[in-house]
Amino acid sequence: MKKILRTAGYLISLLFIPWYAFRKRMPLISFTFGRLCTMLVMLFLLGFAMFGLMELAPGDIVDQLMTQQLMASAGGTGGKSQTAGNQKDFSAEQLTKTRAELGLDKPFYVQYFRWLNRVVVHHDLGISLISQAPVGFLIKTRLINSIVLNVISLICITVISFLLGVYFSSKAGTNVDVAATFFALFLHAFPGILLLILLQLFASVSGIFPVTGYPDFPYASDPIKFIFSYTYHIFLPLLASFLGGIGGTMRMIRATMLDQMGMPYIMALRARGISERRIYLYHAFRNTLNPYITGSANLLAGLFSGSLVLEIIFSYPGIGRLMYEAVLQEDINLVLANSMFISFLVLAGMVISDVLLAIVDPRIRYGKV
Numbered sequence: 001m002k003k004i005l006r007t008a009g010y011l012i013s014l015l016f017i018p019w020y021a022f023r024k025r026m027p028l029i030s031f032t033f034g035r036l037c038t039m040l041v042m043l044f045l046l047g048f049a050m051f052g053l054m055e056l057a058p059g060d061i062v063d064q065l066m067t068q069q070l071m072a073s074a075g076g077t078g079g080k081s082q083t084a085g086n087q088k089d090f091s092a093e094q095l096t097k098t099r100a101e102l103g104l105d106k107p108f109y110v111q112y113f114r115w116l117n118r119v120v121v122h123h124d125l126g127i128s129l130i131s132q133a134p135v136g137f138l139i140k141t142r143l144i145n146s147i148v149l150n151v152i153s154l155i156c157i158t159v160i161s162f163l164l165g166v167y168f169s170s171k172a173g174t175n176v177d178v179a180a181t182f183f184a185l186f187l188h189a190f191p192g193i194l195l196l197i198l199l200q201l202f203a204s205v206s207g208i209f210p211v212t213g214y215p216d217f218p219y220a221s222d223p224i225k226f227i228f229s230y231t232y233h234i235f236l237p238l239l240a241s242f243l244g245g246i247g248g249t250m251r252m253i254r255a256t257m258l259d260q261m262g263m264p265y266i267m268a269l270r271a272r273g274i275s276e277r278r279i280y281l282y283h284a285f286r287n288t289l290n291p292y293i294t295g296s297a298n299l300l301a302g303l304f305s306g307s308l309v310l311e312i313i314f315s316y317p318g319i320g321r322l323m324y325e326a327v328l329q330e331d332i333n334l335v336l337a338n339s340m341f342i343s344f345l346v347l348a349g350m351v352i353s354d355v356l357l358a359i360v361d362p363r364i365r366y367g368k369v
Contacts, residue, residue: 028358035354039347046343048112050336055108115336126333128326135337138322143341145214146307146318149234153241157249158292160242165253165288166280172258181254187247195243196313199236213237213314237314241307249292256291260284286360293356 106114118124125135164180171177203209213236215229260266261284269279308320315321319338326334 028355031358032351032355035351039351042347043340043344044116047116047336047340048109050339051108051112051115054332054336125337128331128334131331135333138334139319139337139341142317142319142322145316146311146320149237149241149310149316149318150307153238153245156238156242157245161246161249161253162288162292164246165250166257166285168250169254169257169261170276170280181251184247184251187243188251189247190243192240192244193309193313196240196310199240200313203236209233209236211314213311213316234316237310237316240310253288253292256288257284260287289360290357293353293360 128135168177168180200211203211210233213233215226215233219226269283307318311318311321312324323338326338
């Protein structure tokens, strides 16, 4: 028995020898490949869990379709007694057939593998059961709006956080630094949904800004006018997203800079007569990138998850609002495609942050940190 186990272990080690050789020759590529494989496994498990949760949820899309047809029939014939009779007939004759046509009569794991095969092999996300429009088209039209909003917000938060964080770290202990720290803590602790509601009330009472976050005419009708109108409409949603993320990010960069400025290598640089400006910008600043890159993945995930409430309050046609409408309508194809796509964006952001960390700090790609 021991000989068999020893032989099996030897054969397994032979299989991993090419991988170890490849990892030693190209550490960054192998590190990226490992992160991508981890992301795919997590996406698979997330999809499996989502199908299981949808199975546990009471009711399904067939119940809602039946209710809509019964309400339409009752409205046409004008009677509750007619609705009750139709419900009995519909439940007996059509319910099982409709579930079988949609594949909802199968176990959730069978439904998941069918959905996975359709998406991976045929690149088909299915049809929305409510609007009868392709799910890929619905996501594509809303995704661009969400990406524009969140990317602009992330760029603003990053640039201004670094500028303020580095500046206030050089003023540590002064009245200006105390005031900036207080406001950063205040913004970081302030409830995001309350901030959105207050900005919505401000727009409604003052009339300076529109209460919606998107123009009421399409881009194709007048592109130049649409760009200016879009900038005007998106100002308050961008301001809310910016204020919600600037406080914590600025405090993190300020704390990291102060921590770096107390390191022995900074004392050595000062002893060599190097200017403070060069120490801040060329030495200490670079070492603040590691914690920020790590936190930026969570910041991006927080922006996409937080944009759900923002898009609902400001009537912004983004992917978060599409997800909300799909959940209310119990549109399973749209809910699952939206959930998997948002999960993919979050995991992709984390993979990108890991790769950037490996580029900035070579110790990470070699597994020495």
